[in-house]
Amino acid sequence: MSLRLSNVVKEYPGGVKALAGVDLEVADGELLAIVGPSGSGKTTMLQIMGTLDRPSSGEVWVDGWDAAQATDDELSALRARRIGFVFQQFYLLDGVSAVDNVAGGLLYSGLKLEVRRSRAREALEQVSMGHRLGHQPSQLSGGEKQRIAIARALVGEPAIVFADEPTGALDSKTGASIVDLLRELNAAGTTIVVITHDVELAASFPRRVSVRDGAIIGDERLDLRLVTT
Amino acid sequence: MTTASGRPELEPSRLLPRDILAVGSVGLRTRKLRAALSAVGIAIGIASMVAVLGISSSSQAALLDQIDALGTNLLTVEPGQSFIGGGTSTLPGASTARVRTIDGVQGSAALYAAPDASVRRSEFVDASQTSGITVYGSDLSLPGALSATLQSGTFLTDATAQFPTVVLGSIAARRLGITDLDARPQVWIGDRYYAVSGVLAPVTLDSSLDRAALIGLEEVKAHWDADTTPAKIYLRTDEEQFDRVRAIVGAATNPEHPEEVSVSRPSDVLQAKAAAEGAFTSLLLGLGAVALLVGGVGIANVMVISVIERRSEIGLRRALGATRRHITSQFLTESLLLSAMGGVAGALLGAVVTVAYSVAQGLQTVVPLEAVVGGILAALIIGAVAGLYPSMRAAKLSPTEALRTV
Numbered sequence: 224m225s226l227r228l229s230n231v232v233k234e235y236p237g238g239v240k241a242l243a244g245v246d247l248e249v250a251d252g253e254l255l256a257i258v259g260p261s262g263s264g265k266t267t268m269l270q271i272m273g274t275l276d277r278p279s280s281g282e283v284w285v286d287g288w289d290a291a292q293a294t295d296d297e298l299s300a301l302r303a304r305r306i307g308f309v310f311q312q313f314y315l316l317d318g319v320s321a322v323d324n325v326a327g328g329l330l331y332s333g334l335k336l337e338v339r340r341s342r343a344r345e346a347l348e349q350v351s352m353g354h355r356l357g358h359q360p361s362q363l364s365g366g367e368k369q370r371i372a373i374a375r376a377l378v379g380e381p382a383i384v385f386a387d388e389p390t391g392a393l394d395s396k397t398g399a400s401i402v403d404l405l406r407e408l409n410a411a412g413t414t415i416v417v418i419t420h421d422v423e424l425a426a427s428f429p430r431r432v433s434v435r436d437g438a439i440i441g442d443e444r445l446d447l448r449l450v451t452t
Numbered sequence: 453m454t455t456a457s458g459r460p461e462l463e464p465s466r467l468l469p470r471d472i473l474a475v476g477s478v479g480l481r482t483r484k485l486r487a488a489l490s491a492v493g494i495a496i497g498i499a500s501m502v503a504v505l506g507i508s509s510s511s512q513a514a515l516l517d518q519i520d521a522l523g524t525n526l527l528t529v530e531p532g533q534s535f536i537g538g539g540t541s542t543l544p545g546a547s548t549a550r551v552r553t554i555d556g557v558q559g560s561a562a563l564y565a566a567p568d569a570s571v572r573r574s575e576f577v578d579a580s581q582t583s584g585i586t587v588y589g590s591d592l593s594l595p596g597a598l599s600a601t602l603q604s605g606t607f608l609t610d611a612t613a614q615f616p617t618v619v620l621g622s623i624a625a626r627r628l629g630i631t632d633l634d635a636r637p638q639v640w641i642g643d644r645y646y647a648v649s650g651v652l653a654p655v656t657l658d659s660s661l662d663r664a665a666l667i668g669l670e671e672v673k674a675h676w677d678a679d680t681t682p683a684k685i686y687l688r689t690d691e692e693q694f695d696r697v698r699a700i701v702g703a704a705t706n707p708e709h710p711e712e713v714s715v716s717r718p719s720d721v722l723q724a725k726a727a728a729e730g731a732f733t734s735l736l737l738g739l740g741a742v743a744l745l746v747g748g749v750g751i752a753n754v755m756v757i758s759v760i761e762r763r764s765e766i767g768l769r770r771a772l773g774a775t776r777r778h779i780t781s782q783f784l785t786e787s788l789l790l791s792a793m794g795g796v797a798g799a800l801l802g803a804v805v806t807v808a809y810s811v812a813q814g815l816q817t818v819v820p821l822e823a824v825v826g827g828i829l830a831a832l833i834i835g836a837v838a839g840l841y842p843s844m845r846a847a848k849l850s851p852t853e854a855l856r857t858v
Contacts, residue, residue: 270851270852273771275770275771275850275851275852275855276850276851276852288462295775295776296464296465296775296776296777297462297464299464299465299770299773299774299775299776299778300462300463300464300465300773301462301773302465302770302771302772302773303465303772303773303774304462304463304465304773305462308771308772310768310855312764314764314765314767314768314855316478316765316768317482318481318482319478327772328772330467330471330475330769330772330773330774331465331466331467331769331772331773331774331775331778332465332466332773333463333465333466333467333468335468336470336471375772
C-alpha cells in the first residue's frame with residue numbers, strides 16, 4: 224500500500240474545516256487523479272498526503288510509515304527518500320543547469336555529487352530530456368521545464384509521486400504530452416497521484432477521486448481494457 | 453517513526469558538508485552584485501582596523517628601534533628645586549668629577565651655562581633678539597654620550613675648543629639662517645664672533661640641544677667668568693647597574709642636598725610617546741569597530757530580504773527533504789561566506805594601506821598577523837550573529853507556507 228488516509232480532518236485556526244473526514248487508499252503502482260473545484264480541499268489533501276502538513280486528526284500512512292505521529296525530521300526523511308513532488312510552477316532553481324536541478328532531488332539523501340549527477344542524467348533520459356543536460360531553466364520551454372521537474376521527482380525512486388496541477392501552466396498540447404509522460408512512468412511502476420481542477424484531464428486517468436467541500440464525493444475506476452477494445 | 457510492517461528505520465535526511473557549502477553559496481553566485489555590495493561594509497570595517505593597527509605598529513616599531521639604538525641607559529642630572537631658597541638650585545662645581553667615579557658609569561658629558569649669553573647673526577642685531585637659543589660650554593664627549601650626530605661639519609675638538617668656535621643645534625642653525633658651512637659662517641656670541649664648525653642633527657634624547665649653541669668650556673670660563681657649575685650632566689651607565697646608579701647619583705652629585713638634584717631618564721619620554729600613540733590607536737580602532745558593526749547590520753538586512761525573496765526555494769527544499777537544520781545551515785553559511793569575503797578583502801586592503809603608508813613614510817612595514825587573523829575572525833563572528841535571526845526565520849517557515857504562491 225503506497226498511501227492510506229483514514230478519517231483525516233484538517234481544521235485551520237479560525238474554524239475553517241478544509242478536510243472533514245477523508246478516507247482514501249492508493250495501492251502500489253496506481254495512477255489516479257484527485258479532482259475538484261478550487262476551495263474543495265484538494266490542495267490541503269495533497270499537503271497532508273505529501274507530509275508537508277499534518278492533519279488535525281486521523282491517520283496518514285505513506286509507504287507504510289505513520290506520518291501523523293512522525294517528528295519533523297522524520298517527515299523530512301520521508302520526503303527525501305520516499306516521496307516526489309511535481310508543482311504547477313515547476314520551482315526550478317534559476318542559474319542552475321538541468322542536470323544539477325534534477326540532482327537536487329537527491330541533495331538531502333547524503334549521496335555524493337558524482338552519484339547524484341549520474342542518476343540525474345539517467346532520470347533526464349527517462350523523460351526524454353537527455354539533450355538538455357547543461358541548459359538552464361531560462362533557456363527552456365514550459366513543457367521542458369516540467370519534464371525537468373518530473374525527472375527531479377523521479378530521481379530518488381520514490382514510492383509515490385504527487386503532481387499538483389502539473390499541466391496548469393502549459394498549453395493543452397504540451398499538457399497532453401506531460402500526461403502521456405506521467406502515464407509512461409506509471410507503466411514503468413511509479414505510483415502517481417495527480418491533483419487537478421480539470422475534469423477533462425482527470426477523465427483520462429484510470430482512477431478519479433472527486434472532492435468537494437473537504438470530503439470525497441466520488442471514487443471511479445475506469446477499466447481501461449474496456450475502453451481500448 | 454513506526455511502520456505498519458516493522459521495517460527498519462528510515463534513514464534520516466542528510467546534507468554532506470561539501471554540499472552545505474555549495475547550497476550556502478547559491479544565493480551569492482546568483483546575486484553577485486548584491487553579495488559584493490553587502491560584503492563591502494564589513495570590508496571597510498576590517499580594512500580600517502587592520503590599517504590602524506598596521507600603521508601604528510609600523511611607526512611604533514620605528515620608535516622602539518630608535519629607543520633601542522639610542523639606548524635606555526642614559527641618565528640626565530640637572531639642578532632641581534631648592535627647598536631652602538625657593539628658587540632653582542645649582543649643582544656643585546665638583547659634581548661632574550664625582551659622578552664619574554660612581555661604579556657602573558661608563559661615560560659622561562656635562563654642559564655648563566654661559567649666563568645671559570645671546571647668539572646673534574652679527575653684532576648689528578639687537579641684543580634682545582636671542583632667538584631663544586641657549587649658550588652652553590660643552591664637554592667634548594657630548595656627542596658620544598647622547599648618541600648625537602652632526603648634520604654637517606665637525607664637533608668641538610681639543611684644538612677648536614680653545615678658540616672662538618661654536619657648534620649649533622639644528623633649530624638654532626635654522627633660526628640663525630646658517631645652511632652652508634663652506635661659506636665659513638660666523639655668529640656673534642657675547643662680545644665676539646665665533647666660527648661655526650658644525651651643526652648637530654636633531655638630538656632625540658634631549659631635544660633642548662636643538663636650540664643650543666655649544667662652545668668650549670674654557671671659552672665660558674674666560675668670557676662669562678661663570679663659577680662653572682654644570683647645568684646638565686649626561687651619564688651612560690652599565691645596563692645592569694642602571695637602577696643602582698640612578699638611586700645613588702643624587703647623593704653623589706650633591707651630598708649635602710641630594711633632594712635638590714633632578715635625575716631623569718630621557719628614553720622614558722620616547723617610551724611615553726610610543727604609549728601615547730597606542731592610546732590614539734585605540735580611538736581609531738573604536739571607529740573601525742563601529743564601521744564593522746554597521747557592516748554587520750547591512751549583512752543582516754540583506755539576509756532578511758534574501759529569506760523573504762527565496763520563500764519558494766525554501767519550500768522546495770523542504771519538499772525535497774531538507775530538515776529545519778539544513779535550512780538554518782544554508783542561510784547561516786551564506787551569511788558567513790558574505791562576511792568572510794568582506795573580512796578577507798578588508799584584511800588585504802588594510803595590509804595594502806599599511807604597506808603604502810610605511811613605504812611613503814620610510815618606515816619599516818609591520819602588518820601584525822594578529823590584526824589580520826583577528827579581523828577575519830571578527831568578521832566571521834559578525835556574520836554568524838547577523839545571519840542567525842534570518843536563518844532561524846527561514847527554518848521556521850512551514851513547507852506549505854513557503855510553497856504558497858503570493
